[in-house]
Amino acid sequence: MLAAGLGAVPQVLAQETFVIVPDNPGGGSGVGNAVATSNVNVRRGPGTSYAVVDVLRAGQSVRISNCNGGWCWVNHGGPSGWVSQNFLSRTGGGGGDSNVRRRACFYDDIRFRGRSFCVGVGDSNRDLGSWNNRIASISISGAMTVEVCEDRNFRRCEDFNRDVATLPWWLDGNISSFRTFR
Structure with a gap:
């Protein structure tokens, strides 16, 4: 049983192997x-x-x-x-993230796993080439927006400003272009 306020790990995550790093x-x-x-x-x-x-x-x-x-x-x-x-x-102290590096990373598997590439604010790609229709999750660090598009040249797009561990079904493995904004 978990202590109050901690919540349970979702069953799907409980079956995944965590990346274990040393705690000091x-x-x-x-x-x-x-x-x-x-x-x-x-x-x-x-x-x-x-x-x-x-x-x-x-x-x-x-x-x-x-x-x-x-x-x-x-x-x-x-x-x-x-x-x-x-x-x-x-x-x-109370807010802002002025020291946080703004970066978005795209992964070819859900929950930020598998092969990946990262970009900064203002980066874009009209045609993902070998990454076309491979993106399954997106991590976003710092205050920025990522626009991912089903079609090349930024058509049929959806914006995200926080991590997306599993993309909505219509975008999962169906992204052909992207751009980022502050």
């Missing part, structure tokens, strides 16, 4: 915004003996609720939980 707790405390400095486990409790409930990707933004003993309780797009403070970089 440091010191400090405080509330605010942060960004993950590398891929890092989100755990049920403040320590490596607790189960992994999610993985933050490098550059992913989080809101820190509190820190204790080198571990911080974070809220983000996935299940909330504890993250080693050594893998978080503060981005300011």
